[in-house]
Amino acid sequence: MKSDIDALMKERNLDALLVLGNAEHNPPMYYLTGGGHVSKAVLIKKLAQPAVLYVNAMEREEAEKSGLKVVPMRQGAMTELSQRPKEIFGEHDLLSGRVGVYGETNVSMVLHIESRIKDELPNVELVGEDQDDSLFMYAMEAKDESEAARIRKIGKVTTMVVDRVREYLTSCDVRDDETLLKDDGTPLTVGDVHSKIRLWVSEQGAELPSGFIFAIGHDAGVPHSAGSPSDLMKLGQTIVFDIYPAEAGGGYYYDFTRTWSLGYATPEAQELYDEVKDVYDKVIENIDLNVSFKEYNKMVCDEFGRNGHKTPLNMEGVITDGYVHSLGHGVGLNIHERPSSRPNSSDDNILKPGVVITVEPGLYYPEKGLGVRIEDSYWVRPDGIMEKLAEYPYDFVLPMKKWKKE
C-alpha cells in the first residue's frame, strides 16, 4: 500500500526516493501520480515528506491532476536534473544521503544523471535494487478494494475478448485438410487471429502493453512464443491463448490463459490437458492464506515429477520440455510482481491478504507440437478468501459449429 512507503524507506535506510520517466507505462510513477500525459518527469520524495513532481511546463496541467505539488520546468525534467542536480536536490535540502532510484525509462540517461550527481553532490548515493524485490514491489504487493475492483474490471474485459475469439473460431468453416477458413474462403492464420484480438481488446478501451500469446502446435509448446502469424489454424492441435490486457495508459493488468483444441483432441493432448487441470484443481483446493507461494510451486513440481515430467526441481540448467516455468506471480501495475513462486524466491513471498496472484501450471512438448497452460488471477481478500477475479469455463475441446468428427 502507498501508506507503507515511508516504513519501507526506513527499512532500506533511504533518505529519499527519485522516480523517473513517464507517468504512464511506468509502474512506480503511475502508482504515485495516477498516470496522465506526463513525460520524462522527475519525482522526489523525502522520508516523511510529500512527493514533488517536476515536469515540462507544457505538461503542468496534466501533472496537476495527480494532486501532487508540481514544479513546471522549461525543458524536460530529466534533462534539467542532469544539468543542475545540486540546485534541484538542494530545494529538498538533499545534499547528502541515500536516494533510491525507480522507474522504467532511459537507462543511459539515468547513468548520466548519476555521474552528474557524483560530480556536484559527492555525498549523495543513488541506490538501485533488484527489480523483483524493489521497494515499490513491496509497496504495491497488497491491493486494496479499489485496486482489486479495477483488476476485476479488466478481468471482465479479458474474458469477454476470449469468449469472442472462441465464438469466432468455432463458427469458421473447415476445409477437408482440417484447416479453418475465413469468410472469403481463404485459410485462417494465427496472424488473422492476432489482429482480431488486438482490435477487440481495443474496442473495450483496454491495451496489450506487454503483448499476448495466441500460439498453435509447436509454438504452443514454447511458453513465451507469441505465435507465428503465418501458421494456419487447424483442428486437433493445442492452442495456448495467454492474454494479459491492461487499463489504457499503462494501468492495472489481468492475466489469463486457456488451452483449446478445436473440433477434437488427440488422446495425447487430452491426457496432457487433464493432467494440468488436475494439478490446477489441486492447487486451488489447497491454497491457503499466509503460506509461502513457492510451497504450491513445489506441490506442482512434485505432482508433475511423479508423472515423469521434467521440472525445475528435478533438473539442473535450462529445460525446454515438461514443466518449464513456475506456478505463478503477483500481478498489478506490473505484469510480473511480488509475490514470486520461484524455487529460489525469498520466504517472504507469501499469500498475504491483498496480493493478486496468477495460478498457471503448464506442460510443454514443443517437439510433439503440444503445449497446455491454464491460468486465472486470484485476489487474496482481506478476510482471507481467495477470490477468482474473472470466471471462465475450462473446456479443452471446442466443438465446431459447422464440422463434426466422422
Added chain:
Amino acid sequence: MKSDIDALMKERNLDALLVLGNAEHNPPMYYLTGGGHVSKAVLIKKLAQPAVLYVNAMEREEAEKSGLKVVPMRQGAMTELSQRPKEIFGEHDLLSGRVGVYGETNVSMVLHIESRIKDELPNVELVGEDQDDSLFMYAMEAKDESEAARIRKIGKVTTMVVDRVREYLTSCDVRDDETLLKDDGTPLTVGDVHSKIRLWVSEQGAELPSGFIFAIGHDAGVPHSAGSPSDLMKLGQTIVFDIYPAEAGGGYYYDFTRTWSLGYATPEAQELYDEVKDVYDKVIENIDLNVSFKEYNKMVCDEFGRNGHKTPLNMEGVITDGYVHSLGHGVGLNIHERPSSRPNSSDDNILKPGVVITVEPGLYYPEKGLGVRIEDSYWVRPDGIMEKLAEYPYDFVLPMKKWKKE
C-alpha cells in the same frame, strides 16, 4: 544507420555496448533485434564484433527471429547478469573497459547491476549518456529507404484515422447551444472522441504507445494537454488534434497535427490560425539541406516575436503563452529524436540526408481558450529533396453537414 555503430563506439571510446530490456517499446533493443516477444533481455556487443542476445530460455525462438546469436538462460537475462556479471562479461573477454549502457527498462535494476559489476569487475566502467545525444540517437538519425517506407506507411494510417475523425465530427447533429450530439442524442464529449481514435488506430493495426492529443478550448492552449474527457465538443472552438501512432510492437512513429474549428471560427482564432499557417509555409519554402535545424526555429521565433508573441528567444524562464515550444524534432523509433531544433541544441543537429523531422509551429493562449498547431513529418531524401511523408489538407474551419451559421 546500423553500419555507423562501430564508428560511433570508437568516437566515444567505448569497448562494448550493453543494451537492456524488452525487444519492443525499447528503441535501441528494437533497432538491433527487430522486436518480438522478448522481455528483460541483455544484448552485448563488443567493438567490431557481432551482438549476442541473452534471453530467458522460454523466449529463445522469438529471440532467434532477430538473426542474432542467442544465449538462452534459466531466469530472465537481466537477473542472471545481476547475479553473475563476471561470468557473462567474461564470455566476451570483457573484464575491463568502457561499456555504454542503453535501453528503456527498470532503472533501479540497472543501478543494481552497476553496483554488482563494480564489486566483481572493478575495471569495467558503465557509461551513461544524455538521452538526446546518445550513441543510438546518432546511429538512428539517418533513415534509409526501407525505414522511410515504414514511416510513410504509418503516416498513411495516421491521416486515414484523422480523416475518419473529421468525417465523424462534421456529421454530428448540433444542439441549440452549439454542442455536438451523438446518435443517441446525448452530448459528444472529448472522451468519446478519444475512444473512437483509439479504436480506429487499433483497427489499422497500429498503436498509440505515447498517447495522443485531442483537446478543445482551454486544453488546446496547453500544448501537451491530452484533452479533458468530460469536455463537451462545441462549435467555434479551437481543437488541437496531435496524433503520433506507431507500428504495433513499438516500431516506427509518425507525428502529425491539425487544428480545427467546427462550423465557424471566431475572428481571433482565424487570425491566430493564419499566422501559424503563414509561418509553417515560410519554413517549408525556405527549409534546406544541411542547414542547422535550429536556424528555422529562430526564423519562427523572429516571425512570431515581430507579431508580439512571447517566444523562447525573447523571454527568460518558463513561458505558458505564445510560442512555447520549439519548431520540431526528429522522429523514428523514438517519438523525439535527433535532430533537435531547440535553441540550445548543438550545431550538429542539421538537416542531413536521411533525417525524418517534424515541422510544427504553434501559438497558445490558454486563458483565451485558444491553441493552434500545424504539423507534418518530412524525410530529407538522399537526393536532398524534403518529402512530406503523408498529405492531408490544412482546412481550419470544418463545415458541419447538418448545421449552418445563421
